[in-house]
Amino acid sequence: MKKLAIILLITIFIAFGCTRLPASQETGVKPGEYKSSNILNFEETKTENDKLKRELEQTKVEIQKLKDDYISIARNNDLLVGKLDEAESLLRQLENEGAELPKFVLEETDKNSIINYIKERKSVLSKNFKDIKLVPTEENDNIILFYTVGYGENYNQIFIWEVGKSEPITIDSAFFSKDGNWEWLQQGKYILIDSGKGSIIEKKILDINAMKIVSTFETNSEDIYLFPETSSLLIQKAKTGSSEPIYEIYNFITGEESKLNFEFNDKYLRFNVDSIKNTINFSGTYVDIDNIEYSVKVSMDIDIIKEKYSIKALEELREQNNDIINQEETNLNEEGNE
Incomplete structure (x- = not known):
């Protein structure tokens, strides 16, 4: 009896073990676990899809940014081309x-x-x-x-x-x-x-x-003075090298020149006009034979200068010139009649 019971237990154990299904070798999931596994895979897929969706949206944003950048570059390029065209135009104008x-x-x-x-x-x-x-x-x-x-x-x-x-x-x-x-x-x-x-x-x-x-x-100096109501100028003649300046009275109507003479020579001689005192003031430096240097000033009355250098009024000079011109025309007519 005891032996029969043992045999029966062994038979039941073998039978139970032979009828149970094994776990899948591919998925490792047993038949009863497939439902929960499907739910898990769906959640993972959804998460992955959401991730891909976000990446797609980000890609769209980046594509739009690239598009905007391209448009901006194209516009800047057009602006640059316009600037270059303008520069070329200005250059042509300068060349012309x-x-x-x-x-x-x-x-x-x-x-x-x-x-x-x-x-x-x-x-x-x-x-x-x-x-x-x-x-x-x-x-x-x-x-x-x-x-x-x-x-x-x-x-x-x-x-x-x-x-x-x-x-x-x-x-x-x-x-x-x-x-x-x-x-x-x-x-x-x-x-x-x-x-x-x-x-x-x-x-x-x-x-x-x-x-x-x-x-x-021609002159080397900007200092020029027109004697009032005349055509005579006080100018410095053009000089070269280290020579002393020469000041002269120059009549721009007749072309006559009268040099001003000083008892000293100075290459730095300059002048200015005092309209209140009616004088022309020269200033400079004088060096004697012993190489002693002196500061010198010369003041000349404008009326005395006009008298000394025979500076005539402009109207008087024009009348003289008209008389000369009329006389020359008369002489030409007389020569033609002969």
Whole structure:
């Protein structure tokens, strides 16, 4: 009986062990565990999908950023190209600096129309490294004085436009370089032009009424004095090397020159005008034969200088010149009749 019970237990154990299903070798999950495993895989898949979705959104953002950057670069490139084109245009304008002078022609020839016309031209030229500058001439309502800037080798050219004329007159030789300038020698009548070329200063005098350059001279000094109501100037003649300066009275109408003589020589001699005392004061340094140096000053009365050097009034000089011209014309007519 005891033996039979043991055999029965062994049979039951073997039978139970043979009927139980083993775990899957591929998944390691037993048949009863498949449901919970599917739930776990679904959650993982969802998490992975959410991750991929976020990465996709980030990729879209980056793509949009790249797109925006490309558009920005393209716009900047267009702007850069525009700047380069503008620079090339300005360069061409600079290269064409020696172009011919502009033409001025106008049908309305009253003063206001001429001035407005010049200002309109000026507004265009000023944007292209060129300009037109008006010179005030309150003393003469019959002319408009102006000069162009940036044309030709001479750079600045002076014009005179008479009211009633359809175009201005280009004044021959009335030009100056970039380094030159102009100033009134006598307001409304004479302009002193500094050509601005070289160490020796070339000066020109423009007679507004005659509409021409009436004199050209050279000097090393900017110190120039016009004796009132005359055509005589006190100037320093152009010098070279270490030579002493020579001061002279120069008549820009007749071309006559009269040297001022001093009892001392000084290469640093300078002068200034005292309009209150009516004197011209020279100052400098004098070195004697013993090499002793002295500071010296010379004061000269303007009226005495005018008398000593026979400086004549401008009107008197013009009358004399007119008489000479009339006499020469008479002589020519008499010779022609013969």
